[in-house]
Amino acid sequence: MSSTATAKKKQHVSSGPVLDWAAGHGPVTGALSATTGAFAVATTGAATAMPPGWALAVGAAGALGHTVAGLRVRNAGRTLATRAASWLVGAGWTTWAMTHGPLTWAALGSLAAIGVGIGAAARSAALYEEAREEEALAVEQRQLMAELSAERREIAAEWIERIKRICRITVRVLGVEQWETGAGYSLDLEPQGGITYDRIAQHSVALSADAKLPHGCTATAGPGVHQGRTILDVTTVNVLKDDCPYPDDYGTLSVLTGLPWGVRTNGETVSAYLREQCALVVGPTGSGKTNMVHTILAGFARAEDVLTWVIDLNAGSAGLPWVLPALKGEVKGEDGKPVRPGIDWLAGTHEEALTMLDAALAVGLHRKKAYQDLLARANTDLLPVSAKIPQILLVIDEGAEILVSTDRQMKELAKKILEVIRMLRAMGVRTVLTALGATGSVLGNLMIRREGKVRVALTGGETEGMDLGKLFPGRRGLRVEQAPYKGAGFMGTPESPAGLFKAWRILPNQIREITAATSDRHPRLDEISARAAGPAYARRWDTARTAWMHAHTPDDHADRSSGSGSVPGLRLSALSGREAEHVSPEDELLARFRAEIDAQFATTSDPNTPATEQPPAAGGLNLSALRGEQDSPAQQAALALLLAADTDGTGASAIARALADEYGTNRQTVVGWLKDWSKDGTAVRIGEGTKARYVHRDHAPDN
Numbered sequence: 066m067s068s069t070a071t072a073k074k075k076q077h078v079s080s081g082p083v084l085d086w087a088a089g090h091g092p093v094t095g096a097l098s099a100t101t102g103a104f105a106v107a108t109t110g111a112a113t114a115m116p117p118g119w120a121l122a123v124g125a126a127g128a129l130g131h132t133v134a135g136l137r138v139r140n141a142g143r144t145l146a147t148r149a150a151s152w153l154v155g156a157g158w159t160t161w162a163m164t165h166g167p168l169t170w171a172a173l174g175s176l177a178a179i180g181v182g183i184g185a186a187a188r189s190a191a192l193y194e195e196a197r198e199e200e201a202l203a204v205e206q207r208q209l210m211a212e213l214s215a216e217r218r219e220i221a222a223e224w225i226e227r228i229k230r231i232c233r234i235t236v237r238v239l240g241v242e243q244w245e246t247g248a249g250y251s252l253d254l255e256p257q258g259g260i261t262y263d264r265i266a267q268h269s270v271a272l273s274a275d276a277k278l279p280h281g282c283t284a285t286a287g288p289g290v291h292q293g294r295t296i297l298d299v300t301t302v303n304v305l306k307d308d309c310p311y312p313d314d315y316g317t318l319s320v321l322t323g324l325p326w327g328v329r330t331n332g333e334t335v336s337a338y339l340r341e342q343c344a345l346v347v348g349p350t351g352s353g354k355t356n357m358v359h360t361i362l363a364g365f366a367r368a369e370d371v372l373t374w375v376i377d378l379n380a381g382s383a384g385l386p387w388v389l390p391a392l393k394g395e396v397k398g399e400d401g402k403p404v405r406p407g408i409d410w411l412a413g414t415h416e417e418a419l420t421m422l423d424a425a426l427a428v429g430l431h432r433k434k435a436y437q438d439l440l441a442r443a444n445t446d447l448l449p450v451s452a453k454i455p456q457i458l459l460v461i462d463e464g465a466e467i468l469v470s471t472d473r474q475m476k477e478l479a480k481k482i483l484e485v486i487r488m489l490r491a492m493g494v495r496t497v498l499t500a501l502g503a504t505g506s507v508l509g510n511l512m513i514r515r516e517g518k519v520r521v522a523l524t525g526g527e528t529e530g531m532d533l534g535k536l537f538p539g540r541r542g543l544r545v546e547q548a549p550y551k552g553a554g555f556m557g558t559p560e561s562p563a564g565l566f567k568a569w570r571i572l573p574n575q576i577r578e579i580t581a582a583t584s585d586r587h588p589r590l591d592e593i594s595a596r597a598a599g600p601a602y603a604r605r606w607d608t609a610r611t612a613w614m615h616a617h618t619p620d621d622h623a624d625r626s627s628g629s630g631s632v633p634g635l636r637l638s639a640l641s642g643r644e645a646e647h648v649s650p651e652d653e654l655l656a657r658f659r660a661e662i663d664a665q666f667a668t669t670s671d672p673n674t675p676a677t678e679q680p681p682a683a684g685g686l687n688l689s690a691l692r693g694e695q696d697s698p699a700q701q702a703a704l705a706l707l708l709a710a711d712t713d714g715t716g717a718s719a720i721a722r723a724l725a726d727e728y729g730t731n732r733q734t735v736v737g738w739l740k741d742w743s744k745d746g747t748a749v750r751i752g753e754g755t756k757a758r759y760v761h762r763d764h765a766p767d768n
């Protein structure tokens with residue numbers, strides 16, 4: 066748009082002068098308007114005996130007005146002079162014609178000559194202005210180019226020419242940034258003529274070929290800082306074929322600020338934002354899908370506001386590495402204490418999966434009612450997820466296949482999965498489904514299409530059942546052949562358009578490290594949700610329900626620990642009376658907590674639980690790490706207060722006061738806990754009468 070036109074637009078918007086001195090006229094209409102105007106004034110003026118000086122005054126004002134308007138839009142001196150002269154000549158003729166009569170041949174002839182003259186002058190001024198603008202653009206581009214280094218200048222010139230030839234678009238290059246990884250560069254482009262980035266994106270494949278980029282490298286156009294700008298990412302080194310190890314920084318993450326899943330070809334981390342979105346990860350066998358699931362679980366484990374629930378009907382294998390090392394006591398915290406599993410619940414059977422989905426639905430639906438006040442106070446309809454009210458992320462391995470299965474049992478699961486996806490976004494329950502293929506039947510489901518906008522396709526070179534067009538609609542130029550490596554593929558989210566990416570490679574020792582490093586960080590299910598989830602949730606680590614985890618993982622400590630010839634493998638279920646004699650105090654405690662939970666939820670005894678509440682055998686799954694898991698959050702908070710009270714100790718009233726606001730706990734309840742803790746040795750009562758107080762056993766005087 067010319068500067069004159071821009072200025073004109075601006076004047077329209079502002080409440081500026083009523084007379085638009087910069088009003089647009091072409092050379093012909095301008096000349097016509099001037100001559101007919103002058104003629105009309107001269108004839109009317111002559112007929113009404115108007116003083117001729119008026120016409121001259123109007124002309125002078127016109128010349129002045131146009132000059133001021135021209136100066137404001139920085140017109141050239143030449144243009145200003147032409148316009149002012151046109152006004153003055155017109156006014157001069159009108160004055161003369163009014164005194165000598167406008168309807169003479171001399172008057173009319175001279176007016177025609179003046180009209181042609183004004184037209185020609187205006188045309189020449191317009192041409193001059195256009196040339197001036199073009200020159201200014203060229204100077205600007207030259208300046209930009211001068212600011213770039215020689216190498217960047219060369220890159221910029223090369224791409225200006227290539228885009229012009231292939232896309233038939235003229236672009237200005239505003240910047241060239243070479244990536245620190247050395248794997249390519251980005252160009253900041255401004256396509257001319259109101260063209261947007263997608264016109265360049267359409268030609269991605271042709272541009273990559275023309276630039277002779279190596280296999281696995283692309284030239285991908287994406288949106289720039291505004292709609293008139295484009296960022297063109299050009300990969301020159303194929304980083305997809307090399308392994309990309311999971312970073313060894315296990316720092317705290319949040320579902321609100323994004324969970325990193327891998328890297329783009331430019332070395333940038335690509336994150337999934339799952340507060341409101343569900344995710345779909347597609348990968349045929351051997352593509353690196355299991356590894357990707359572990360990378361996803363690692364991110365969830367590191368988040369302080371996420372509870373991960375995993376369903377894997379393939380014997381729970383996706384979740385086991387996150388559970389077994391902790392349950393078997395193979396991983397210890399820094400202080401040598403047992404650690405909590407890296408995920409919060411693992412379902413490996415159809416029944417357990419149903420229980421989990423029912424619990425998720427109960428939590429979500431109850432949160433809707435119970436947190437009404439909180440939502441009103443926060444003035445939002447999205448539950449404010451935090452470490453206190455965590456997001457539940459349900460990872461369902463091969464969940465997409467469950468959704469399209471015709472099997473009766475699977476259909477039952479599918480119905481509940483879809484209910485979770487459909488109803489619980491606002492209440493902080495989202496899903497990550499994996500699928501073996503990006504086929505029509507998987508993506509045909511409206512709920513997946515609508516709610517699952519975080520999408521990953523791990524191709525591993527597999528073209529069968531890999532419809533990238535369906536997985537990433539509207540994104541052109543993505544081809545499976547660009548990522549023929551394990552763990553490599555495409556990822557797209559609402560925040561980051563689909564493009565090549567490589568999943569981090571995570572190894573079993575890192576899973577153990579992350580389990581240990583994040584043990585204290587995992588949130589607990591808020592009390593409101595825990596109540597809704599009920600005993601099914603509270604007893605998820607019960608021996609009867611976790612026995613299957615050992616069914617197919619021979620215990621390598623079995624022989625070492627049981628010289629007396631105890632049966633290897635299923636130690637949890639093998640609760641023989643003899644083994645039960647060697648019960649650790651912590652396991653005894655666990656049994657007591659279970660009984661308490663029963664009382665709290667007023668449940669009848671679980672038919673799956675052994676008739677006598679026997680603790681797990683010594684040397685079996687080390688459930689002591691889960692002691693706190695089975696308490697109510699209020700009870701855990703009370704225990705934390707007891708610990709924090711150090712050697713001074715504390716009392717029931719003080720603890721109840723501290724918990725009243727958040728949990729509504731009364732003194733009587735705390736008295737009960739303190740009594741239990743004194744009995745089982747967790748707390749020690751010291752002093753008598755009004756001096757009586759409780760200290761944690763770690764701070765007891767004789768400890």
Ligand SMILES: Nc1ncnc2c1ncn2[C@@H]1O[C@H](COP(=O)(O)OP(=O)(O)OP(=O)(O)O)[C@@H](O)[C@H]1O
Nearest residue numbers: 308349350351352353354355356551552568569570
């Ligand atoms: N991100 C990655 N980077 C490098 N190599 C990887 C990556 N992911 C997987 N691999 C390699 O691919 C192999 C298969 O990976 P994985 O078991 O995750 O695949 P899968 O798709 O789950 O296959 P299957 O379903 O057969 O188990 C791994 O043993 C590893 O060597």
